[in-house]
């Protein structure tokens with residue numbers, strides 16, 4: 209019997225179908241995967257045991273007797289942590305636990321955006337934010353970045369230009385503490401300047417702090433959410449990078465009139481109970497020891513990646529040494545098309561994120577790429593970069609076989 213044809217029944221405007229998962233590539237430099245060696249398996253096991261024995265019977269209710277905002281001990285931990293690290297004074301009732309910060313993005317977009325709206329966004333930014341906005345038919349205006357992130361003068365100009373066209377953007381989306389993909393950390397002074405501009409133009413700031421725990425050295429600057437005097441900031445964060453992405457736990461901090469709107473849109477019956485309970489139990493005893501250990505391991509991997517790139521690509525690969533995170537944003541010579549490089553490399557087991565998928569300026573990003581160094585071990589990083597250099601040389605003549613690479617090796 210012929211299979212039933214669902215094609216005419218599909219809703220209009222669906223995204224293209226997802227590719228079937230065939231396992232990870234050998235040299236996996238894509239996405240936001242974490243370091244398997246740093247997953248605190250023993251402490252997580254102990255946390256799961258302890259919390260289930262103590263509170264397992266609350267699984268009989270939706271929301272574990274904590275209400276729809278999420279498991280209360282987790283929100284209490286978050287409120288204390290954000291106060292200590294980011295200067296945010298909020299109560300557990302100002303926090304909504306989400307299924308990853310991806311759901312945070314969806315909920316913020318859900319209460320603010322309609323087709324035809326405009327948002328301001330860092331020119332190089334998180335690909336997942338860009339695809340969401342394009343699916344929502346929202347226009348994105350990219351604002352240039354430097355080593356400290358979003359440039360205030362460029363932001364002001366973009367706002368003035370939009371105002372001249374009668375357009376008020378719905379928000380300014382920024383990843384201020386360890387930017388994705390550049391890794392930049394915005395200074396406190398820069399944050400103050402940007403807040404002032406946003407407030408002068410009457411535009412909200414949407415702050416995404418996905419990576420803010422992974423800072424190599426020193427204290428991070430206060431969050432926008434902590435600095436605003438007009439309550440024009442929405443803040444999201446995640447445990448994906450500080451502990452593990454498979455937990456799928458993120459959070460939103462927002463004023464009650466907005467949080468209650470997002471809560472009404474979160475129609476999933478609550479985020480996973482076990483994820484929240486285990487995380488809360490683990491975090492209370494171990495978060496503050498775990499994160500510096502993880503950061504140290506990540507920093508060491510970054511050094512291996514930077515050394516390998518210098519050795520294999522010489523001066524052809526340009527990058528800044530990021531102050532935290534799991535990514536390196538790399539510029540290759542203009543002749544390289546990283547979309548094509550990505551396709552050819554993937555067929556040979558090297559996965560990378562081509563720059564155009566991480567930028568509003570596709571032409572400028574054509575020769576740029578993002579490599580995630582968290583997941584592969586040191587030897588795999590070295591071998592993967594060697595393989596990538598070989599492929600890039602074959603396809604684009606970069607790196608040159610002579611001067612720069614040999615000079616870098618000697």
Ligand SMILES: Cc1ncc(COP(=O)(O)O)c(C=O)c1O
Pocket residue numbers: 239240307308309310311334336383388416418445446447448453456457458
């Ligand atoms: C800037 C940024 N925001 C949000 C996310 C979503 O992460 P998750 O849903 O795992 O918290 C990512 C993932 O890489 C990201 O880079």
